[in-house]
Amino acid sequence: MPPVLDDAVPGIAALRSIYAAAFTPPPWHETPDQVEAFVERLPSQTGKPGFRCVTAHVDGEPAGFGYGFDTPDPWPADRLYRPIADALGGDTSVLRARFEVHELAVDPRFSGRGVGASLLRRIAADAGPSWLVTSPSATAAVRLYERLGWSPLREFDAPREPFRTFRVYLSPESPEI
Incomplete structure (x- = not known):
């Protein structure tokens, strides 16, 4: 049965549960503190311009979610934004004013059922050029x-993150540098 998608923003408890299921196993190995940091960031992200969230359910159970927002301009300096800017030689124009798929999480119990593909297609639908970041070690992603x-x-390095190396991806509609 294909996933059922919903554009309503679910409660934080549902997102925490999916996030923890998706990101605490390998290759991510996120700690309980990192899961709580996600929960603490979430309220400020829901208020960003262009915010949209999609959740997926399979057989009535929460299976995954994805969300994103318009990339802030001016370019932020927190978390991974600074290393991304450094990797691009300071020229972030290819990413600014574009839609950023900030999180995409699928509970491993539902992997291989098209949940991630459905979520990504829906979250980026009508967003225009988009981008996202993942670790090359996340081979399924x-x-x-x-x-x-x-x-x-x-690719870029972020020494203070659990993974040192990350990769920026552009959606099919995005121009390359």
């Missing part, structure tokens, strides 16, 4: 993005 036509733009 990399396969999904590339199968859907997303292309790698640049």
Whole structure:
């Protein structure tokens, strides 16, 4: 049965549960503190211009979610934004004023059922040029993005993050540098 998608923003408890299921196992290995940091960031992100969230349910159970927003301009300096800017030589124009798929999470119990693909297609639908970041070590995510036509733009290192190396992907409609 295909996932049932919903554009309503669910409660934080539902998102926490999916996020923890998706990001605490390998390859991510997020800690309970990192899961709580996600929960603490979430309220400020829901208020960003262009915010949209999609959830997926399979057989009535929460299976995944994705959300994003318009990339802030001026370019932020927090979290991964600074290393991304550095990797692009300071020229973030290819990413600014575009839609940023900020989180895409699928509970591993529902992997292989089209949940991630459905979520990504829906979250980026009508958004125009979009981008996202993942770790090259997240091979299932990399396969999904590339199968859907997303292309790698640049890899970068973020020494203070759990993974040192990340990769920026552009949606099929995004111009490359």
